[in-house]
Structure formats: C-alpha cells, structure tokens
Amino acid sequence: MSSTPLLDDLENGRWPSFVKEIKRAAKNNPAAKDLLGIVELSYKEKVTHWKHGGIVGVVGYGGGVIGRYSDVPKMFPAAEQFHTVRVNHPSGWFYDTKSLRKICDIWEKQGSGITNFHGSTGDIILLGTRTENVQPCFNELSDAGFDLGGSGSCLRTPAGCIGPARCEWACFDTLDFVNDVTQSFQDELHRPRWPYKFKIKASGCPNDCVAAIARSDFTLIGTWRDSLVIDNEEIKKYVAKGVNMREDIVDRCPGSSLSYDEKTQTLTVRPDECVRCMHCINKLTKAIKIGSKRGATILIGGKAPILRGAFLSWVLVPFMELKPPYTEIKDLLAKIWDWWDEHGRNRERIAETIARTGLKEFLKAMGIKPVPQMVKHPRSNPFVFYNR
Amino acid sequence: MSSTPLLDDLENGRWPSFVKEIKRAAKNNPAAKDLLGIVELSYKEKVTHWKHGGIVGVVGYGGGVIGRYSDVPKMFPAAEQFHTVRVNHPSGWFYDTKSLRKICDIWEKQGSGITNFHGSTGDIILLGTRTENVQPCFNELSDAGFDLGGSGSCLRTPAGCIGPARCEWACFDTLDFVNDVTQSFQDELHRPRWPYKFKIKASGCPNDCVAAIARSDFTLIGTWRDSLVIDNEEIKKYVAKGVNMREDIVDRCPGSSLSYDEKTQTLTVRPDECVRCMHCINKLTKAIKIGSKRGATILIGGKAPILRGAFLSWVLVPFMELKPPYTEIKDLLAKIWDWWDEHGRNRERIAETIARTGLKEFLKAMGIKPVPQMVKHPRSNPFVFYNR
Amino acid sequence: MARTDIGPPDFRTMLPEAIKANYGNWQYHEILNPGVMRHTAKGGAQLYTVRVGSPRLISVDFVRDLCEIADAWCDGFLRFTSRANVEFMTPKKENVDGIIAAAKKLGLPVGGVGDCISNIVHTQGWVHCHSAATDASGLVKAIMDDLYDYFTEFRLSSKIRIAVACCINMCGAVHCSDLAVVGVHTKPPKVDNSRVPSVCEIPSTIRSCPTGAIRKNPDGEGVVVNRERCMYCGNCYTVCPAMPLSDAEGDGLAIFVGGKVSNARKSPMFSRLAVSYLPNNPPRWPEVTSTLRHIIEVFMTHSRKYERMGEWIERIGWERFFTLTGIEFTDDHVDDFTMATESYRSSMQFRW
Amino acid sequence: MARTDIGPPDFRTMLPEAIKANYGNWQYHEILNPGVMRHTAKGGAQLYTVRVGSPRLISVDFVRDLCEIADAWCDGFLRFTSRANVEFMTPKKENVDGIIAAAKKLGLPVGGVGDCISNIVHTQGWVHCHSAATDASGLVKAIMDDLYDYFTEFRLSSKIRIAVACCINMCGAVHCSDLAVVGVHTKPPKVDNSRVPSVCEIPSTIRSCPTGAIRKNPDGEGVVVNRERCMYCGNCYTVCPAMPLSDAEGDGLAIFVGGKVSNARKSPMFSRLAVSYLPNNPPRWPEVTSTLRHIIEVFMTHSRKYERMGEWIERIGWERFFTLTGIEFTDDHVDDFTMATESYRSSMQFRW
Ligand code: SRM
Ligand code: SRM
Ligand code: SRM
Ligand code: SRM
Ligand code: SF4
Ligand code: SF4
Ligand code: SF4
Ligand code: SF4
Numbered sequence A, B: 001m002s003s004t005p006l007l008d009d010l011e012n013g014r015w016p017s018f019v020k021e022i023k024r025a026a027k028n029n030p031a032a033k034d035l036l037g038i039v040e041l042s043y044k045e046k047v048t049h050w051k052h053g054g055i056v057g058v059v060g061y062g063g064g065v066i067g068r069y070s071d072v073p074k075m076f077p078a079a080e081q082f083h084t085v086r087v088n089h090p091s092g093w094f095y096d097t098k099s100l101r102k103i104c105d106i107w108e109k110q111g112s113g114i115t116n117f118h119g120s121t122g123d124i125i126l127l128g129t130r131t132e133n134v135q136p137c138f139n140e141l142s143d144a145g146f147d148l149g150g151s152g153s154c155l156r157t158p159a160g161c162i163g164p165a166r167c168e169w170a171c172f173d174t175l176d177f178v179n180d181v182t183q184s185f186q187d188e189l190h191r192p193r194w195p196y197k198f199k200i201k202a203s204g205c206p207n208d209c210v211a212a213i214a215r216s217d218f219t220l221i222g223t224w225r226d227s228l229v230i231d232n233e234e235i236k237k238y239v240a241k242g243v244n245m246r247e248d249i250v251d252r253c254p255g256s257s258l259s260y261d262e263k264t265q266t267l268t269v270r271p272d273e274c275v276r277c278m279h280c281i282n283k284l285t286k287a288i289k290i291g292s293k294r295g296a297t298i299l300i301g302g303k304a305p306i307l308r309g310a311f312l313s314w315v316l317v318p319f320m321e322l323k324p325p326y327t328e329i330k331d332l333l334a335k336i337w338d339w340w341d342e343h344g345r346n347r348e349r350i351a352e353t354i355a356r357t358g359l360k361e362f363l364k365a366m367g368i369k370p371v372p373q374m375v376k377h378p379r380s381n382p383f384v385f386y387n388r
Numbered sequence C, D: 001m002a003r004t005d006i007g008p009p010d011f012r013t014m015l016p017e018a019i020k021a022n023y024g025n026w027q028y029h030e031i032l033n034p035g036v037m038r039h040t041a042k043g044g045a046q047l048y049t050v051r052v053g054s055p056r057l058i059s060v061d062f063v064r065d066l067c068e069i070a071d072a073w074c075d076g077f078l079r080f081t082s083r084a085n086v087e088f089m090t091p092k093k094e095n096v097d098g099i100i101a102a103a104k105k106l107g108l109p110v111g112g113v114g115d116c117i118s119n120i121v122h123t124q125g126w127v128h129c130h131s132a133a134t135d136a137s138g139l140v141k142a143i144m145d146d147l148y149d150y151f152t153e154f155r156l157s158s159k160i161r162i163a164v165a166c167c168i169n170m171c172g173a174v175h176c177s178d179l180a181v182v183g184v185h186t187k188p189p190k191v192d193n194s195r196v197p198s199v200c201e202i203p204s205t206i207r208s209c210p211t212g213a214i215r216k217n218p219d220g221e222g223v224v225v226n227r228e229r230c231m232y233c234g235n236c237y238t239v240c241p242a243m244p245l246s247d248a249e250g251d252g253l254a255i256f257v258g259g260k261v262s263n264a265r266k267s268p269m270f271s272r273l274a275v276s277y278l279p280n281n282p283p284r285w286p287e288v289t290s291t292l293r294h295i296i297e298v299f300m301t302h303s304r305k306y307e308r309m310g311e312w313i314e315r316i317g318w319e320r321f322f323t324l325t326g327i328e329f330t331d332d333h334v335d336d337f338t339m340a341t342e343s344y345r346s347s348m349q350f351r352w
C-alpha cells in the first residue's frame, strides 16, 4: 500500500493535482519526498507539523526568507528545514522561458524543486530549502538577474495588474510603476525597520484585477477625469446582437448617468454623474471607452482582519497623474513611512495607526486637504475637536 | 426704551412668538417677568444663566421635577427658583378642553403660567415654579386626574403616534398600548433606580410619526406579515389624475417588488419582496392598503449621541402580535430591565450596555433566537467566540 | 395626601365622538391643502383635521385660546402633534373655515400637512437649561419666520423635518432630521476648583470624560482638563456643576443634514455634519437662517419628486452636495470618533 | 559576493514582441470562449490569449512544461495571472488550437475567462505554515475538481471569485471574495509553560491578545489563557511559539460570501459569514465542497444577469439568502467584534 493514501486521493479528479507535482519533485529530491510524508501526516492527524519561524536569511538583508522547521524531524529528516525563498517577480508576472528555466535549474539544485507561481502577494515562492542553501540559492538567483521579495516588517513586493501590456482600460502604466517603485525602494524592501508590513498594489482601472483595495496598505487604482466615450454605431450593433440596453446597462448604472433612446438607439452619458464604475465599459467593450485625462486614485489602509478587523483601503488622493519619475507619489510614500514610523505601534498596520489617531490627523501630517470623496458621509456625531 | 430689546425683536415676524407668550404670562406673574429678564440677559451675553440642577421633588416620587436655579438671583429674584414639572400626557396628546383649562388654572396659581405643549419626550412641561409650590402643584394635578411624567434614571413617559384614532395605517393600537404600559409601570416611571433613563415609544406603522426608532430605547413600530392590498380600480383613477406609476411608484420601491402594466393599468406586488416601507401606500392612499395580519416590530437602543455616538434602535423581535393585556411585551420589558440593572454601568443606556457586551449575549439572556432580520449583514470578521 | 401613581388620564376620555365612533376603522385620507386633511372611515364617515402652528413655549392663556376654538367648532376636543402643532378635528365640513378663521385671528399659521416644512422639534435653550450653548425657542422663531411660507404652502415635493437642539445632548430627533441645528460648545469646561471639591465627586467626574481629558489637579485640589483631548461634550458638566462649558465667544451652531426616521423608500438615516460652526448671533441668527434657506433652495432645485434630503444626497453623493451648496468641506467633517473608520470611503465610485 | 538590491528583472525584457509593439495601444477585447480572448490594438493588430489553470503548488518540471508550450507557440514568453493561472499569448490565430491541445495534453484545464469560476486564490496550509487550521492546496483541489465545469464552460452570468485561506490571517483576498473558505481554530492556545519563559517575551505575549485573555500564570512561570475571552485569533501564537492553537478536533472551516473588490455596479464589499463551522475532513472536505456548490446553485437560480454574489444578496436581503440556501442563521453570525453595532439593523425594511 502507498504510504500516502490520503494525498493519493487528490491525484484523482480533473483539476491538476499539487500532489502529482510534489511527487514529480520527490522523484529526485529527498526533501520533496519527506514533504509528502509530513503533509500526509497532517491529513491524517488534522494538525500542522510546521513549527513557528526561526530567523534565516542572506547576508545584508533582513527578510526575503521564511524560516520553517518541521516538528517531526525524526520521521522526515530531509524536510526538517524547509525554508521559503521569496523571489520578486517581474511586473505583470511576465517571463521569458529562458529566465523561468534558469529559476527552475537553480531551485532544483538548491531546494526542493517545489514552488508557487505565485504567492498571493505576488512573489515567486521557492518552497523548501535548508539553511546552508539559502545564501548559495540567493547568489545564483542574483547572478540570474533575480532578487528577493519582502518579508517581515518592511515594504512587501509591490504588484500590479497586466495593465497597458494587454488591457485597453489601463489608466496608467501599472507595470512601469510597479517596477519603478520596487527598484526605488529596494532598501525598504530588503531591510525591515517599520512597525509592520507595508504593501503596495496597483490596478490600472476600477475593475481592480489585483484586488489592490483589499490587499494593500497603499493602493493605486486607475481612473480618469473627463467623460467616457460612447460610439453609438457600435451601440447599434450590440442592440442588433440582442443586448438589452435598458435593463442590462442603463438600469445597472450606479451613477444613474446613462440614458438610452430606443428610437434612435443611442446611448448618452451625463459625465458629471458617472462614477466611473466600469460596468457599461466592461459590457460594451467595443462601444464605450474610458476617458482620456487619465491618472489614479490613491487609497490607503487595505488589510486582512488581524487585529481590528479587515479594512478596505480608503480614498486618500482622489486623482493624481502618474508619470515617471513618479516623484509626487514617492514623496507621499516617504512622508507616510516617516509618520508611521513615528506614530505606529509595533505590529500595527498603517490603517490601524490612522484609525487610532484619526484620519484628520493623518491628513494634516501629509499636508493633504480633506475632500468629500474621502468619506462615505461626513460625521454624524457632534464631537468635533474644534480648533478655535 | 424697553428693557428687553433683543427679545422684543422676536415679537415681529409671521410665526407665533414665544416672547409674546412669556409677556402674556408676565402680565400677572412676577416669575414670568423675571424669566424674560434672564433670557434677555442670555441673549445679550450669549451664555445661559441657569445653574446645574438641584434635587427637588414630591413626596413618594424620585423624579418628575427638574430643579432649576438661576445664577443671577439678585437681578431677577422672582425667577431664582424656576423648576420644571413634567406632567404625563394622555396617549396621543388628545385633550378635552375641560382638562386643559384645569391644568391652566393650576399652573397659573402654582407656577409661572409658562408651559410647553409638549416636551420632546411627550410630557406637558410646566416651566418655572418654586420649591415650596412643587408639592401643592402636584396635589392639585393629581386631584385633576393628572400625574407626573418621568425624569432621572427611570422609565420615561412613553409616547405613541395618533394611531387608530385617526390613521388608517395603525397596525396596532398605539394609544391603548402607551396608556397600558404607562399605567402598568408607574413604579418604574416615578422611582428612578436604573443605570440611566429608559424610553418607550410606539409608532403604528413604518412611517414612524413619533420618531420612535431614533428617540427611544424600546421602540415599537407597527407592521404586517401578509401582503399589502392593491385596488386596481383606484390605481386607474390615480393614473387618470396624472400619477406616473412607473417613475414615482414602481421605480422608487426599495423592495423592487412592484410591477406596472401600462396597457391594463394594473399594479401588482410580489408580497415576498415587499419590505413594507410604506412608500406606495403613502402615495396612493385610496388604492393601496396595508395587510391584515398586523402587529409590531420591537427594536432596541435608540438614543442621542452622548457618549458613544447616537444609535437608531436595532431590530430585536421582527414581529409580535400586540393585543391587550400585552403580556408578552411586558415580560420582555421586565427581562430587559433585570438584565440591564445587573450589567449596565452608571449612566449607560441599554444600547451602550448591549454594544459593550455584544448583541449575542443580550439575545441569549432574553431567550431570543437570533434571526437575520436583526442584522444588516452577518459579521465580516472571523472572530467568532465558538462555543464548541 | 394626593394620590400617587394614578398615571395619565385614560385617552379614551379625551376623544371626540367622531373619533370614538371610527376608532381603528379609518380607510384612507386626503390632503386637501397644506392645513387641512380629510380622513374617511370604512362606513363612509369623514373627519376633517385643521393643523395649526404653535411656538410650543406658550402661556396658559394661549392654551385657553385654543380651548375656545375647540369649544366653538370641535365639541371641546383638540390634540397636539408629535411636532407640537395643534390639531382641530371635526366631522363637519362646514366647521373647517370657522376653525381656520379663528386660528388666523389669533395669528396662528395653518399648514404643516403633507409636503411642507412642519413645526420644528426643539428644546429649552436659554429659557431653562444649564447646558445650553444657544437658545432654542428664539432660533426656531427666527427660522420659522423665514420659512413661514413653507409651512403654509406646498412648495416642496417631500417633507422637510427640522430639529433644533441647544446642546449636543440633542433632546429631540436632531440626529435623524432632514435639517438640524445644534448648539455647540467649542471651549473646554472652565473648572472652578474652589467649588469642585465640595460639589463634585472627583472620581466619577474623572470617569465621566469619554476621552480621558480630565485628571486630578497636580497643583492642588480639584481637577484639570487637557485642552487637546476635550471634545466639548459637556458630560463632565452633567456630573460636576463646577465645570460649565458656556462661553460667549466660543459657543455657536452646527448644522446637520440628511437624516430621517421614516422607512419610506430608504431606511432611517442619521443626519450628517454640513456646517461645523456658525456664530451664535441672537436674536435672529441670520447666518443660520440663511444657511438653512440656501440648503433648502439647492435641494428644491436638484431633488426629485418625493425625495427626502438624505435620499437626494445619497443619490448625488456628498461631494456634489458640497459643490452644489458651496459649503466648504473641512477636516471637521471627517469623523474621528469611535466608529470613524466606518465612514471612510473604500470605493472608486465618486464624482469630481 | 552576490549583488544585492538589484530588484526584479525589468518586465520590458519579458514581453513578447506583439505586446511591446502595441503596449498601451489596445482598443478593445472580445471573449471568444471560456479559455480564449482576443485583444485588438488601435492599428488593428490582434493578440490571442489562452488561459490555463494551474494548481499553483507545482514542481519545476511543471514550469518547464509550460516553457515548452511557450517556446512552441508563443515566441518563448508567457505570464501568470493574479489568480495563478497561466496565460499564453500569440498574435497568430492559428496558434491558438496548438496551445490548447498542448495544455490539454498536460492535463491542464483551459478556461477561467469571462463569466467563469476562475482559479482559487489560496495559501500554504499544512504544506508550509505553522498557523494553518487546514490545508489550502488540498481544499482547492477538492473544490476545483467539483467546480471544474464552471472553469471550462460558461455557466454563470457573472464572475464568481473564490478564495481559500488556511487560517484567519487570511493571506489572500478572502475578506472580499464572492465565496471564501477559511480555516478556523475553535480551541484556545495550548500553553506550554515549560517553554514559554525561554522562547517568548512575556509582556509582549500578554499585550498581543486583542481581547486581553492572557495574563501571567498565577501558579508559576509563563502565562494562562482565559478560555471565555479567547476568540482563537492566533495572534499570541505569532508572538509566542509555545502557544499553538492547532487542534485535531476543534479546527474546522468557515465559509464567507458576498465580497468583491471591483467597482463595477456596486462598490467593493466585504465577505460576510455564511457558515461558521464545517468539519475539517481531508482529503476531500465533502461538507465544504457541497456547501459551496449548493450556494452557487441557489445563486444561479435566483440572481440576475451580471449580478455578483454580494449584489444579489444585497438585493434580496440576507434573510432571503439564509432562507433560500437553507443555511441556519445562528448567534455566530451576529457580530460582537469592535465595530459590531454598525452591522445591527435599524430599519423596518426587511423580508419575512
Ligand atoms: C400628526 C402626526 C402624528 C402624531 O401622532 O402627532 C402625523 C400624522 C400623519 N403622518 Fe406622519 N405625522 C406626524 C409626524 C411624523 C414624523 C415625526 C417627525 O416629524 O418628527 C415622521 C417621520 C419623519 C422623518 O422621517 O424624519 C412622519 C412621517 C410620515 C410619513 C413618511 C414621509 C416620508 O416620505 O418619509 C408619512 C407618509 C407621507 O407623508 O407620504 C406620514 C403620514 C402621516 C399621515 C398622512 C397619516 C394619516 O393617514 O393620518 C398623517 C398626516 C400627514 C401629515 O402630517 O403630512 N408621516 N410623520 C405627526 C405630525 C407632526 C406635525 O405636526 O407635523
Ligand atoms: C425638556 C426636554 C427638552 C424639551 O424642551 O423638550 C429635555 C430637557 C433636558 N434633557 Fe433631554 N430633554 C427632553 C427630551 C430628550 C430627548 C427626546 C425624547 O425623549 O424623545 C432626548 C433624545 C433621546 C434620548 O433620550 O437619547 C434627550 C436627550 C438627553 C440627553 C442625552 C442622552 C443620551 O443618552 O444621549 C441628556 C443628557 C443626560 O441625560 O445627561 C439630556 C438631559 C436633559 C436635561 C435634563 C439636562 C441635563 O443635562 O440634566 C434637560 C433639562 C432641561 C430643563 O432645564 O428642563 N437629554 N432628551 C425634553 C423632555 C421633555 C419631556 O419630558 O417631554
Ligand atoms: C488577467 C487578470 C489581470 C492580471 O494582471 O493577472 C485580469 C484580466 C482581465 N480582467 Fe480582471 N483580471 C484578473 C483578475 C481580476 C480580479 C482579481 C481577482 O479575481 O482576485 C478582479 C476583481 C474581482 C472582484 O471584484 O472580486 C477582476 C475584475 C474584473 C472585472 C469586474 C467584474 C465584475 O463585474 O465585478 C472585469 C470586467 C468584466 O469582467 O466585466 C475584468 C476584466 C478583465 C479583462 C477583460 C480586462 C482586459 O480587457 O483585458 C481581462 C480578462 C478578463 C477575464 O479574465 O475575464 N476584471 N479581475 C486577472 C485574471 C485572474 C484569473 O486568472 O482569473
Ligand atoms: C506565502 C503567503 C501565502 C501564500 O501561499 O500565497 C503568506 C504566508 C504567510 N503569511 Fe500572509 N502570506 C501571503 C500573503 C498575504 C496576503 C495577501 C497579499 O499580500 O496580497 C495577506 C492579506 C493582506 C494583508 O497583508 O493584510 C496576508 C496576511 C497575513 C497576515 C495578517 C496581516 C494583517 O494585518 O491582518 C499575517 C499575520 C502576521 O503578519 O502575523 C500573515 C502571515 C503570514 C505568515 C508569515 C505566517 C506567520 O504568522 O508568520 C505565512 C508564512 C507561511 C509560510 O510558511 O510560508 N499574512 N498574507 C503569501 C505571501 C507570498 C508572497 O510573498 O507572494
Ligand atoms: S485592473 Fe483594469 S486595467 Fe488592469 S487588467 Fe484589470 S481591467 Fe485592465
Ligand atoms: S461607468 Fe458606471 S457609472 Fe459611469 S456611466 Fe458607465 S455604468 Fe454608469
Ligand atoms: S406612524 Fe403610521 S400609524 Fe402612526 S400616525 Fe404615522 S402613519 Fe399613522
Ligand atoms: S410598501 Fe414599499 S416595499 Fe412594499 S411594495 Fe410598496 S413601495 Fe415597495
């Protein structure tokens, strides 16, 4: 009988199997083989067999590697140390096969041969290596032109959507921005020194294809200031194809900003009322285009629920043009980090620091004038700290 | 020159003038006259001239009178003591002129002759008397069939809308209920012994004409369980009169539960989707009637902003039939007060106690099963106190 | 000894015959004009109601005046509304004009029914309250003088409910009104440490402060207030009379907008801060009256039929509310109280 | 020494020619089928994208397999998506079938574009994390096996975005997903006081607890946990390794529903608790897969075109969600965390 009956079951079924993948790696890698044993044990016992952290790293960096030790080293000695190496992906997760193959070769040699393309922050996750291999692994990656991503209380690997590389709705160059900001803040990324982690994500339009508003402390989402553009010849074609303009487009517009004339088959927008939700544009890709005065909204504070409950990022700057060298946004980032460094408590994300001190204080420190776009509604309580 | 030039200005203008009223009382009442002086002084200096409380009352009661002293007794001796007597109004604020005249006579004799019909809790407010007159005033009121309302940390004077007396939408007998509950809890009303005040208000339907949801700790609002009833003959008449059924009725229905057929001029409701907001009923009074399985929703916690911010009452029991002797609701009230007495801190309204301990705990103590109608949405955080 | 705990008179003794006979049997109503409505009962019986404005702060003679009208036209009965108006009811159509004439003779406005601005729910102010940052009756008089025609005529396509409170205790439904004016203190309490030890319980005074701004006086008896942390709520003053907040210079008015309590169309909503400070300018408070009027006029121009203030603002967005009214948005509008984060916008949906 | 701080390779070196040439110049796209879309640039140039599912937890050989496809059909380039799918792009229409055939040969599903259930965003689980209450890769495999046809076929009229996290740290976008599965601990940490003093900093361990459940051990060294106050968040364990929460009996799964991040139609929304506990039942977690499938089927029956899960629930109301799905509403659903009151309903608008 197989020693991993529970995992074996997960080789069946139509979706590609991670168990098959671990087994493929296990063929010529003892660590991968022992990983299989450890995971099978967890499947049987319904508890994890990984121990809490342990500091492992490379010379000159404070992060980028997650130390990991199993609590069953006797049973599975080859996977006793199973550290993760986070490798910073190229913007948009584009690769040439030469680079990919290079990474594969390095990892086969220096680690378990098991990986995640990608971790949910965006890194290439090289899963499972021993302490003594960490530095050589890094050296080889560096020679191949790759560098580590973030871990610990630092800037985490920024990520962005595919943007202008393939998407007609990109309101700024997400890829260039992510690349530029990553390169500009290498020190912040590799040497943790803040109260806690800080994530940056950039989506080219309000569809937010990297879930930036939910998963990054500093969120950029593309938008535009003028009107979307309607091509009514194309609208007619959609109508001919059976699109119900009223029910599926006009009635679903959250700005109540569209009108449709059945007779002339023309769709009109009241630009002042459009909230740029993307719905009509998404559904009528040939007929409706985004506006041309493009830039991004900056939002702040997105994070998972530990400890005060989850936050979605809040509007901080409704509109900013985003052009290289991105000076304005880099200055803002520096200001934010300074403030957070000074006011943030240990293990307090920026949203929690702002929640504790009040958005008002934060805005003041940033020199940003409050505007109604920052709030769902003004305060309902009368407890104003008047400065009179 | 007049000694009250600022107030005199408020005798001008089309809206009836309270200054005229104070002056009317002042004609043969020195306290009223001095009140005028005190208020003029406030208008000049822009500060209040009333001092903080002082305990004044009648034998056997702990509340019903608000002690009030001026801080300018030398200037205005007749209004140095200017206590308020709160008199419990009859349900629905209905009066026969005999009773009203009786109150006038008593107040002319025992007080300033100045009054509010009514205070915003609902009492008749007799404004301005001296300590030695308080008991005689009460005695005479009692002889006339009136009693004091609430003040202090007790049950406050319950109030309700006009309900079945004149309104076709009353889903329960607000007047009888208010009267009954007031009579049943005289002890709780007159002898403060709770952490803080507790208010009850009853509106006969979701229009909430006494703002019960905003102003009472314990809120009853009438509703029904079956379908509203549409009379399409009357609908046709409204259409003939120019009502735009689609725009003004169907499109404004928050339940998206109405359909209108232009051809047959018929309006239909999907009862399962109707959220009983009252809009269509309000606007088409002859054509649409409330359902016939009537009762009330009980909500809890409405209050003003001191100290944790204002609360609107929260749904506690989505539906309860409300028929005399109202045993179920009285039992619930008793349970709530017991729990609050035990768990509430000093000056903590019931909403604040619930907010502090969690609705879950409160429901458990009340023996009420949680239902989705109590929440806007289930929790988004994963921090469940599992009881496994 | 007087009888205690008798409670209020049974309302049934206070109902006119026309109501008793049709109690719970009403079928529909019609609003005939801003001051008059007609209710029809199942049997066909009808009841006319005439609504009349009142300053609420009145003399007993005013009440007697009302009694005279009721005796003349309404079989000796009348009622007050939840907004301190007076309602005269009669089954006789022919009595309506008599009631109206009698009210007018007394200088009382007839109106407030239907899509009107009805009477203002208000409070005590300088007339009776130690907490007051302003007067209530005077403000209401000034406002209603200005908005008088909105009470007596149909100018709106929805109700506008106004409330006035003289301090942030908000005795009334200020926190859920279409338009609300609230007296605010903007200076910390003036601590009189010569009296604090004798008239106040120090520990409970310290505990009363929601922001922890009060601590023991390090230099002697009594307490001190940390100005930076004080949000002028007045809770300390309620507990300790030797810490009044009133200040001729500092006290002023804030305006809140967009609240409602009915469930019609939209669920109940809180009012939100529109203007954080206007000067306390008796006897006419022109800054307040003109701001209210201005908001109402902008609302009338831009709102849809039936739309309450808050529904309108929700539809157009707060950014448009501020643009259209020209009111400045400041950091005072940004919530920093206990539930503040709930009010921060996490959406790309906004207007410029 | 290796060079440090070189950062990632410049993405420009990783772009195929067809993209470089039309960078920022795309005009529109069409979804040709669940696995293929075509983007058209302003000049008329076209780009075909074939999307292929991946288990994310893969071997280097898997990556090499992908490279072979890319070399054969895509000039040696490929990319991954934000949901760990693989995208093969080519300007040549005739290459599309080749890519699809090659992917299928490797056993990889083609799909996930448009109104599909795309790949699941997930985390480490028992494969690598000390915090895990469950496995992630295994859950995803079990779920995607069950929902396979939703990936490869158009069965929906909107996207359904699923996320899986192995503990409430929620590494991913669980808190804003149409459907989310989260591993939960339901027993307090098992304090090993023989190790606490040596491996943990006691004051910061005590401070780490958001509910104040941890205090010094009154009977000796280390700390004790007040069971009543523990909400199993695991924050203490992050700070102090001698307090693991894993428990074979207690650990289980919660399901959250109705979140989204796009701004299309409705603003971003949080996911909300639908099922507070399902047993941890590897390797197939049948209770989880069947619950998800059931919710999806109810959603499909009752939702409107384009409506995301959360939009649907908002329209019909949570009460109907629970009725239609037959999921029991319990006190676990009632929030009692820091912002709980915001979630309590202050409205008469509800359905039976
Ligand atoms: C007399 C009074 C009840 C009482 O027991 O005293 C009353 C009586 C009626 N209300 Fe009211 N409402 C009364 C205060 C209220 C309040 C409370 C308040 O103003 O503080 C509200 C809630 C306001 C809010 O949401 O902020 C209120 C919200 C309504 C509504 C819902 C309006 C809306 O669209 O939101 C209706 C229906 C309508 O007008 O379409 C209504 C309808 C009615 C009807 C038509 C009911 C009926 O069939 O008799 C009554 C006369 C209409 C009118 O005044 O326009 N009544 N009504 C109150 C009169 C106050 C006054 O003097 O002006
Ligand atoms: C007389 C009246 C205002 C009026 O002119 O109508 C009034 C007057 C006072 N209220 Fe009030 N409240 C009055 C209705 C209200 C209401 C409205 C209601 O009951 O429908 C509220 C809002 C609803 C609520 O209860 O939350 C209200 C919320 C407050 C508060 C804030 C309570 C809170 O929890 O937020 C305070 C402060 C306090 O209790 O210390 C307060 C305190 C006070 C005190 C006792 C001042 C104090 O700090 O001790 C005022 C006495 C004034 C005086 O000298 O007469 N009053 N108070 C109302 C009672 C008349 C009556 O019995 O009919
Ligand atoms: C490739 C990818 C971006 C990337 O840089 O990797 C991407 C690419 C596209 N997205 Fe996306 N989205 C991608 C993740 C997302 C995400 C993030 C996520 O799923 O975690 C979202 C937010 C989901 C949410 O709200 O929870 C997202 C919300 C959208 C929407 C809005 C859908 C909605 O109605 O809410 C559209 C427009 C539409 O589909 O109508 C869209 C449209 C598109 C378009 C059509 C844009 C374009 O013109 O190229 C792309 C292909 C459509 C498709 O996949 O159906 N994309 N898209 C991501 C593919 C993930 C995958 O493998 O499945
Ligand atoms: C590897 C990864 C999951 C994955 O399989 O994809 C991951 C793994 C861990 N996360 Fe995460 N997080 C990962 C993306 C996220 C994300 C998603 C994102 O970045 O877009 C989130 C939600 C967004 C956010 O940051 O709030 C996330 C929220 C957390 C949290 C909760 C933080 C919070 O403030 O709520 C923790 C707890 C902590 O920091 O102590 C955490 C902690 C951890 C730790 C370090 C466990 C711990 O307590 O020390 C995990 C290490 C597992 C391991 O052994 O490798 N991880 N973590 C992701 C990083 C891969 C990468 O670099 O690409
Ligand atoms: S976020 Fe917008 S710009 Fe970026 S890929 Fe998605 S749809 Fe395109
Ligand atoms: S983008 Fe959204 S808000 Fe703007 S017109 Fe289109 S559907 Fe309406
Ligand atoms: S709350 Fe309803 S029942 Fe009561 S008076 Fe108002 S409309 Fe009539
Ligand atoms: S009462 Fe309200 S929810 Fe019900 S059908 Fe009428 S408008 Fe719609």
Ligand code: SF4
Pocket: C123, C124, C125, C129, C130, C131, C132, C133, C165, C166, C167, C168, C169, C170, C171
């Ligand atoms: S609002 Fe304030 S000042 Fe006015 S009566 Fe109430 S407690 Fe007094």
Ligand code: SF4
Pocket: C188, C189, C208, C209, C210, C211, C212, C213, C214, C225, C229, C230, C231, C232, C233, C234, C235, C236, C237
């Ligand atoms: S006014 Fe309020 S915040 Fe200021 S000291 Fe007093 S209790 Fe504290």
Ligand code: SF4
Pocket: D123, D124, D125, D129, D130, D131, D132, D133, D165, D166, D167, D168, D169, D170, D171
């Ligand atoms: S969700 Fe929890 S268990 Fe899973 S990887 Fe993140 S921290 Fe580890």
Ligand code: SF4
Pocket: D188, D189, D208, D209, D210, D211, D212, D213, D214, D225, D229, D230, D231, D232, D233, D234, D235, D236, D237
């Ligand atoms: S799991 Fe969370 S709540 Fe429980 S003791 Fe640890 S930190 Fe406190």
